[in-house]
Amino acid sequence: MAQDLGSAMAMLADPVLLLVMLASAIYGLFIGAIPGLTATLATALLVPFAFFLDPLPAIASIITMSAVAIFAGDLPSALVRMPGTPASAAYTEDAYRLTRAGQGARVLGVGLVGSAIGGIAGALILIVAAPLLAEVALRFTSYEYFWVAVLGLTASVIISRGSQVKGAIALLLGMFLSTVGIDIALGYERFTFGSTALLQGISFIPAMIGLFGLSEVLRIVMDPAARGARVRLNTKGMFRDTFRTLWRYRKGMASGTAIGGAIGALPGAGGDVAAWVSYAVAKNTAKEGHLFGRGKGHIEPIVAAGSSNNSALASAYVPSLVFGIPGDTITAILIGVLLVKGVEPGPALFSGQTPMLYAIYLTFILANLLLIPLGYAAIRGGGHLLRMPPAVLVPMIVAFCVVGSYAINNGNLEIVVMLLMGVLGYLLERGGFPLAPMVLGLVLGPIVEKNFMQSVIKTNWDLSQFLTRPISAILMTTTLLVLAWPLLRPLFRRRTADPVTRLE
Amino acid sequence: MITTQRPLRLMALALTAGLALTGCGAGGGQAGKAGAGGECDKAPNYPRGPVQLIVPWAAGGGTDSVARFFGTELSKALGEQVNVVNRTGGGGVIGHTAIAGGRPDGSTIGLATVEISMLHWQGLTRLDYRRLTPVAQVNADAAGITVRSDAPWKDAKDLVAEAKESPGELTASGTGRGGIWDLARAGTLLEAGAGADAIRWVPSEGAAPALQELVAGGIDISFASLVENRTMIAEGRVKPLAVMAPKRDPKFPEVPTLKEQGYDFETAAWRGIVGPAGMQQNIVDELSCHLDKIAHGPAYKSFLDKTGFGMQWRDAAAFGEFMKAQDAEKGRLMKAAGLAR
Numbered sequence: 001m002a003q004d005l006g007s008a009m010a011m012l013a014d015p016v017l018l019l020v021m022l023a024s025a026i027y028g029l030f031i032g033a034i035p036g037l038t039a040t041l042a043t044a045l046l047v048p049f050a051f052f053l054d055p056l057p058a059i060a061s062i063i064t065m066s067a068v069a070i071f072a073g074d075l076p077s078a079l080v081r082m083p084g085t086p087a088s089a090a091y092t093e094d095a096y097r098l099t100r101a102g103q104g105a106r107v108l109g110v111g112l113v114g115s116a117i118g119g120i121a122g123a124l125i126l127i128v129a130a131p132l133l134a135e136v137a138l139r140f141t142s143y144e145y146f147w148v149a150v151l152g153l154t155a156s157v158i159i160s161r162g163s164q165v166k167g168a169i170a171l172l173l174g175m176f177l178s179t180v181g182i183d184i185a186l187g188y189e190r191f192t193f194g195s196t197a198l199l200q201g202i203s204f205i206p207a208m209i210g211l212f213g214l215s216e217v218l219r220i221v222m223d224p225a226a227r228g229a230r231v232r233l234n235t236k237g238m239f240r241d242t243f244r245t246l247w248r249y250r251k252g253m254a255s256g257t258a259i260g261g262a263i264g265a266l267p268g269a270g271g272d273v274a275a276w277v278s279y280a281v282a283k284n285t286a287k288e289g290h291l292f293g294r295g296k297g298h299i300e301p302i303v304a305a306g307s308s309n310n311s312a313l314a315s316a317y318v319p320s321l322v323f324g325i326p327g328d329t330i331t332a333i334l335i336g337v338l339l340v341k342g343v344e345p346g347p348a349l350f351s352g353q354t355p356m357l358y359a360i361y362l363t364f365i366l367a368n369l370l371l372i373p374l375g376y377a378a379i380r381g382g383g384h385l386l387r388m389p390p391a392v393l394v395p396m397i398v399a400f401c402v403v404g405s406y407a408i409n410n411g412n413l414e415i416v417v418m419l420l421m422g423v424l425g426y427l428l429e430r431g432g433f434p435l436a437p438m439v440l441g442l443v444l445g446p447i448v449e450k451n452f453m454q455s456v457i458k459t460n461w462d463l464s465q466f467l468t469r470p471i472s473a474i475l476m477t478t479t480l481l482v483l484a485w486p487l488l489r490p491l492f493r494r495r496t497a498d499p500v501t502r503l504e
Numbered sequence: 505m506i507t508t509q510r511p512l513r514l515m516a517l518a519l520t521a522g523l524a525l526t527g528c529g530a531g532g533g534q535a536g537k538a539g540a541g542g543e544c545d546k547a548p549n550y551p552r553g554p555v556q557l558i559v560p561w562a563a564g565g566g567t568d569s570v571a572r573f574f575g576t577e578l579s580k581a582l583g584e585q586v587n588v589v590n591r592t593g594g595g596g597v598i599g600h601t602a603i604a605g606g607r608p609d610g611s612t613i614g615l616a617t618v619e620i621s622m623l624h625w626q627g628l629t630r631l632d633y634r635r636l637t638p639v640a641q642v643n644a645d646a647a648g649i650t651v652r653s654d655a656p657w658k659d660a661k662d663l664v665a666e667a668k669e670s671p672g673e674l675t676a677s678g679t680g681r682g683g684i685w686d687l688a689r690a691g692t693l694l695e696a697g698a699g700a701d702a703i704r705w706v707p708s709e710g711a712a713p714a715l716q717e718l719v720a721g722g723i724d725i726s727f728a729s730l731v732e733n734r735t736m737i738a739e740g741r742v743k744p745l746a747v748m749a750p751k752r753d754p755k756f757p758e759v760p761t762l763k764e765q766g767y768d769f770e771t772a773a774w775r776g777i778v779g780p781a782g783m784q785q786n787i788v789d790e791l792s793c794h795l796d797k798i799a800h801g802p803a804y805k806s807f808l809d810k811t812g813f814g815m816q817w818r819d820a821a822a823f824g825e826f827m828k829a830q831d832a833e834k835g836r837l838m839k840a841a842g843l844a845r
Contacts, residue, residue, distance in 0.1 A: 141722050182595055185707045187626060187681045196601050196629060200593020340563055410589050411598070450709075457706050458675055458722055 008358030011056055012366065020057040021064045021363070025370050028065035029378050032072025034393070035082035039069035039271070040329040041216055044209040045400040047337065048407045055341040056359055059334065063360070064367040066330050067119050070271055070309050071375050074111040074302075078104055087271035087309040090279040090301070097297030105235045105379065109242030110299060111306045112375040116368045117246075118257045118307030122314025123364035125261040129315070130357075133322045134350035136471070140323070142458070143466055146451040147475035148323055149444045154482050155266050156440040164486065166433045174441020175448075177202045184446060185453035197413040204442040205336045206405035206414040207421045208329065211435050213401045214422025217394050219429070235380055249303040252282050256304030257311045264312030265319060270328025270436075274312035275305040314364050321345050321357070325444065329436055332443050340408075544581070544793035547786040550610050554585040557777075558606070558614035560599020562592045566732075566813065570643055570775055571615040573807050574798065581794040595619065595680065597629045604635040608780040610787040613639065616778040618684050621830040625838045626682050627845035633831050637783040638823040640795040641776035642804075644816035645729035646749035647688030648759070652718060653743050660746040660765045663725070664696045671702040676725035677714035678732075680707045682843045684773050685727040687834065688748055690841035692727075692762065695769040700841040718742060729773060730756050731812035748772070755812060774816060774830075776823050792820045 011017070024046070031042035043062055050058040073084030074095060081096035083089040098107045140148075153175075157167040180191045181201025192198040246253060259281060260274040282304040283289040291298045316327025324345040326332035338345055349357060405418035425435055459465055466472055557575045561567040572588050579586040591599040596619035606612025616636060624632045649660055657663040667674055678685030690700045703725065708714040711728035718726045719741050726733055726742070730753060736742045737756075746762045747753050748770045762769055777795060779788070798804055799817050808815055818826055838844040 141717065141720050181593070182628065184709075185681065187595070187628075187707075189628065196594065196597060199595075199597050199628065203593075409592055409598075411591060411602075454706055454708065454717075454722075457704065460672075460704075 004354045004358050007355040008362055011355060011359040012362050014057075017057045017060055020053065020061050021367065021370065024061040024065040025068045025367070025374050028068035029072045029374055031065075032069030032084050033075045033378065035076045035080070035084055037216060037397075038085045038212060039066045039073070039087065040208070040333070041212045041397075042066070042069050043330045043333045044205075044213050045397065045404060047205060047209065047333065048400065048404040050337050051340065051407050055338070055343050056356065056363075058337055058341060059360055060363045060367075062330065062334050062337070063363050064370065066313055067115075067310060067364075067367045068371055068374060070313055071112055071115040071306075071371055072378060074108060074115075074306065075378060078107045078111070085272075087275050089272065090275040091305045093293040094297035094299070094301050097293075097295065098299060098302075101296040103299075105238045106241050106245060107299065107302060108375075108379045109235075109238040110245050110302055112372065112379065113239075113242050113246060114253060114256075114303050114307040115310040115375070116371050117253065118260060118310035119314055119368035119371070120365055121257040121307070122261050122264065122311035123361060123368070125265070125311070125315045126317050126321075126364065127361050129265065130318050130322055131350055133318060134347045137322050137347040140347075140471070142451040142454040143469055143472045144475060145323070146448060146455060146466065147472055147479065148319075148325055149447040149451065151475060151479045151482065152266075152319075152325055152444050153437075153440060153448065154479050156437040158482050158485055162432055162434055166431075167437045170428065170433045170435065171437035171441040174438035174443075175445035176441075177207070178204075178442045178445030179449075184450045185457070197411070200409070200411075200413070202417055202442065203408055203414060204439065205333060205408050206418040207442055208333060208439055209401050209404050210418035210421025210423075211425035211439065212329070213397060213404075214418060215425030215429060215435075217397050217401075218422060218426040220390050220394055222426075235376075238379070245299055246303060249300050252286065252300050252304040253307050255281060255285070256306070256308035260308035260311030260313075261315040263308075264315035264327055266327070270316050270330065271309035271312045275309040278305040278308035310368070317360075317364075321349060321360070322347065325447065326440070329439050332439055335443075336408075544790055544797070546789040546793065547610070547784065550787050550790060551582055551584045552609075553611060554587055555579075555582065555610065556587045556589050556606075556612050558599055558603045558612065559588060559590050560592065560596040560603075560614070560617060560619070561590070563590045566811070567615060567617055567775060569811060570813065573804070574615070574642065574777065574795070577798040577801075577803065578791075578794060581798065595623065595628065595683075597623055597631070600636075601629065601631055603778060604631055604780050606780045608637065608782040608784070610779065610783060610791065613777055613779045613791070615775055616827075617775050618773045618830070621827065621834045622682070622684070622687070622838065625835050625844045633827040635781045636778040636827075637781055637788060638820050638827055639777040639779060639783075639788055639791050640799070640820060641774060641816055641818035641823040641826060642795065642799050643776075643808075643813050644772040644774040645731055645814045646747050646753065646770065646772040647685055647727055648730040648733070648747050649692070649745040649762075650718070650726045650728070650730065650733045650737070650742050651724060651745060652721070653740055655724070655743070657745065659760070660692070660762060660767065663745060664692070664698060664767070667693065667702040668696070668698045671699055672704055674703045674725060675706050675723045676703050676727055677706045677708045677717060677723045678711050678726050678728035679714075680709070681705060682838070684771070685711070685729075686843070687837055687841070688727040688771050689725075690843065691769045691771055691837055692748070692767060694837070694840055695767045715742070729814075730759065731814070734812055753814070772814075772816075776818070776827075788820050 028042055031037045032039060042065055046061060046065060050061060070085060070087050073088035075084055077083045077088040077092040078095040078099045081092055083092045095107050157164055157171050180198060182199055183190050256278040259278045263274040263277060279301050282301045283292050286300050288298060292301050316331050319325045319327045320331040320335055324335060326335055335345055401418055402415055405414040408414050557571055559568050559571040575586045575588040591602045600620050603614030620633055623629050676689050686705050689703055693700055693702050706723050711732035714726050715733050715736055717723045719736060730744050730747055733742060737744055744759045746765060747759050748762045750770055752761055
């Protein structure tokens with residue numbers, strides 16, 4: 001252990017790695033601070049660069065960038081009432097109202113330090129939980145993997161914001177697209193229409209770059225959002241004020257971090273869901289809950305939800321590293337990059353490549369420490385960060401989208417997939433369909449199918465194995481509980497009023 | 505105002521740094537011209553620019569590592585940059601099609617694999633060996649039969665006897681349906697006079713996941729090459745019963761061939777350098793000459809020792825004959841096993 005930690009430290013001491021982390025952090029700050037550009041988009045745009053890096057710097061760049069981007073999303077949320085990333089959306093109203101009341105520096109300071117603490121706590125959850133789960137994962141065969149993937153699919157629909165019917169439609173659309181190409185089990189062509197290029201199927205990385213990247217471009221071009229006025233921030237005494245606030249609401253922060261950690265670890269739910277749930281819990285447990293989102297706003301939900309989204313970000317790596325099943329959209333892209341780099345996520349990572357694993361852990365902690373000085377600089381820079389003119393921004397994003405898609409397989413089909421998915425993503429979002437379930441469908445669809453087919457072929461269609469194996473039975477029960485959650489929820493309604501559907 | 509401009513400038517810096525990185529990645533590896541000329545320089549005007557070496561399989565895999573080895577060595581020999589380009593998907597169709605579609609001037613070559621002689625019989629493409637120019641075969645790994653250490657069979661005969669007695673009870677894996685190791689299974693059974701489905705095939709994404717299933721008890725047999733199973737063989741978790749080669753593998757001298765056990769069947773996954781159809785003879789000669797030196801040099805030997813892959817050299821003419829024979833043989837076998845469409 002100590003020896004592995006030592007070699008992990010040595011891996012981190014590489015100046016190239018540190019430079020990559022710094023550059024990614026600044027990039028994350030920039031993308032996160034621009035309303036509408038999400039941390040997922042930033043990750044998708046990072047793909048072409050990640051392809052040219054060694055495995056560890058590639059992972060480190062994605063980790064650092066996303067940690068910083070999630071905080072940076074608080075900036076436009078406080079300054080112009082536009083969440084920089086969906087993960088900030090839960091507490092935008094409070095942040096903006098407080099800023100208007102002259103407390104902007106306090107809001108952002110709390111957001112910054114809360115994010116860093118939440119992020120480090122999430123990393124600790126990852127460090128403790130991942131190896132334990134990896135032990136269990138070693139006993140997984142195709143039946144168990146089938147259920148984990150089904151659980152991820154179910155959770156992505158039930159927890160998704162907005163209409164669950166639309167979530168389910170998006171999911172099925174994603175699963176349908178994942179069937180294009182050679183079928184995994186028996187080698188038949190499906191939906192290829194005689195085209196050789198389509199035999200490879202719809203690769204999910206270009207699909208995601210299109211869904212999240214190009215669709216944003218279309219949105220910016222179609223309805224150019226009015227930029228808010230410049231707000232002045234007085235950062236004098238910010239940190240003292242921040243720590244005093246955090247200490248006062250330490251319980252809220254602890255519960256936010258814990259909720260974030262738990263939700264992030266579910267396959268298919270990430271920082272934005274964690275923030276919404278933490279907000280709801282804080283509102284229902286706080287004495288001043290009735291003041292949240294009204295009048296001058298309230299700082300407590302920012303403490304809770306702000307630490308929650310960063311904590312979820314780290315714990316999303318638990319299912320990703322242990323099962324190779326993404327915890328959120330960011331880790332879905334990361335898994336793709338890892339596979340290209342020859343690092344196979346799964347239980348073997350925990351027995352074989354321990355120094356690599358520790359290096360990933362340490363990267364999380366380092367990234368969250370890096371967040372504080374950079375975030376402080378960004379708060380000082382304040383409103384200027386939001387003033388990137390679309391005429392500069394949009395062509396740059398399009399260029400990154402095209403390069404990123406091509407880099408996956410050096411082929412043109414990927415660019416076409418990216419373009420079509422961009423249009424589809426734009427239309428779906430306009431229609432109120434969430435995109436995350438669609439991505440999960442694309443990623444998990446083949447996993448569900450492959451493991452189902454392997455299982456039934458192994459046993460000659462004896463389906464009882466899916467129900468009677470102990471781990472299978474537990475996973476199936478969990479899936480059913482998640483599925484029944486909308487029916488059970490009214491029973492809890494008194495205690496946990498649901499801001500999710502109300503705000504939608 | 506100067507201070508407030510800083511974040512923007514930092515961002516610009518970060519972006520430029522990123523772009524510069526990409527540039528380095530794409531342009532790196534420029535080799536000197538020192539290696540050009542010499543006895544292998546049979547095409548004086550070749551190469552005129554960077555050569556791309558297409559790999560039909562993913563980065564990080566076995567075929568990729570072979571391609572990257574030859575890419576590096578060829579780059580030194582030709583005195584020109586050789587870029588390894590992975591074109592994956594469609595069970596190898598995409599990459600092989602990309603090789604065949606290149607210009608036949610030697611600027612596009614590729615590492616073809618045994619699948620070129622199988623894919624068109626499966627009906628996945630019309631592409632076959634006739635649309636490629638053979639340059640040289642560099643490797644072959646024979647199929648094997650590997651079972652769990654506690655399995656009741658002590659040789660291939662025992663195993664086949666049980667498969668004949670209760671057809672469809674045993675399960676095996678190693679590749680997808682209709683893949684090379686599935687053919688090894690079918691070929692062994694047909695040779696032994698059993699039904700082609702006497703052992704059922706469980707599709708997997710390759711030898712590694714199949715090995716995990718084998719150890720976990722999900723399947724009974726892996727037909728993958730012994731080198732792909734060597735970690736678990738070394739640990740004693742699984743035992744090899746046979747190797748489907750003309751003679752024993754020097755790395756596993758105690759494992760008898762299938763022929764020694766009375767079944768005259770052999771098959772292997774092979775890899776070789778090819779170009780698009782219609783390549784000029786002198787370019788083929790030049791490449792083949794360089795590859796001959798590389799494949800028989802010390803660097804390749806230590807590469808093979810490290811990775812466990814098997815050496816198999818065939819020059820352009822022999823490799824062409826071999827691909828033709830393979831195509832016919834695979835077609836016969838796949839039709840007999842019901843895998844052709």
